[in-house]
Amino acid sequence: xxxxxxxxxxxxxxxxxxxxxxxxxxxxxxxxxxxxxxxxxxxxxxxxxxxxxxxxxxxxxxxxxxxxxxxxxxxxxxxxxxxxxxxxxxxxxxxxxxxxxxxxxxxxxxxxxxxxxxxxxxxxxxxxxxxxxxxxxxxxxxxxxxxxxxxxxxxxxxxxxxxxxxxxxxxxxxxxxxxxxxxxxxxxxxxx
Numbered sequence: 001x002x003x004x005x006x007x008x009x010x011x012x013x014x015x016x017x018x019x020x021x022x023x024x025x026x027x028x029x030x031x032x033x034x035x036x037x038x039x040x041x042x043x044x045x046x047x048x049x050x051x052x053x054x055x056x057x058x059x060x061x062x063x064x065x066x067x068x069x070x071x072x073x074x075x076x077x078x079x080x081x082x083x084x085x086x087x088x089x090x091x092x093x094x095x096x097x098x099x100x101x102x103x104x105x106x107x108x109x110x111x112x113x114x115x116x117x118x119x120x121x122x123x124x125x126x127x128x129x130x131x132x133x134x135x136x137x138x139x140x141x142x143x144x145x146x147x148x149x150x151x152x153x154x155x156x157x158x159x160x161x162x163x164x165x166x167x168x169x170x171x172x173x174x175x176x177x178x179x180x181x182x183x184x185x186x187x188x189x190x191x192x
Contacts (some may be wrong), residue, residue: 007099007130009060010089015175017050017116018135023121023171026137038106043137063089063099085119101129105136106149124162132163140169141176
């Protein structure tokens with residue numbers, strides 16, 4: 001199986017896992033808020049669990065999923081690139097089989113959005129991850145486009161097709177998958 005086949009299989013697992021995360025993980029109910037508050041780590045831990053379960057069922061053991069690997073001090077990464085993506089799919093010990101890098105967002109704060117985009121672009125462009133996925137929950141695609149039209153940040157288009165937005169408003173809503181090229185095109189239209 002080549003890397004593109006493997007990437008496709010893992011993307012399917014990620015999509016199925018995202019689709020199976022219960023609503024309780026989208027917003028965590030607290031003693032202070034019965035409506036709930038967004039806690040990205042709570043969502044990510046449940047997503048990780050579901051991905052690992054599906055990975056075992058699909059018998060794809062050759063690649064590992066690791067969460068928030070700290071790249072500080074890693075000799076093969078430039079100091080300016082020391083980031084901690086939410087997830088990476090790779091073969092540890094090699095830079096030759098970096099499959100997927102994932103950033104997850106439950107709130108679209110502009111600083112966090114820009115950080116996520118920079119990480120996805122850097123890992124795909126410089127460190128040869130095959131695909132970057134930006135998973136956004138609590139928002140429809142239309143809401144994301146509207147919010148992103150307020151951000152001034154723009155990026156090079158050279159890997160825009162290599163990075164995808166996967167989004168879902170709630171556990172019951174449909175999931176959308178859009179390339180960054182299409183996303184940025186829709187954002188530019190909204191800005192006019």
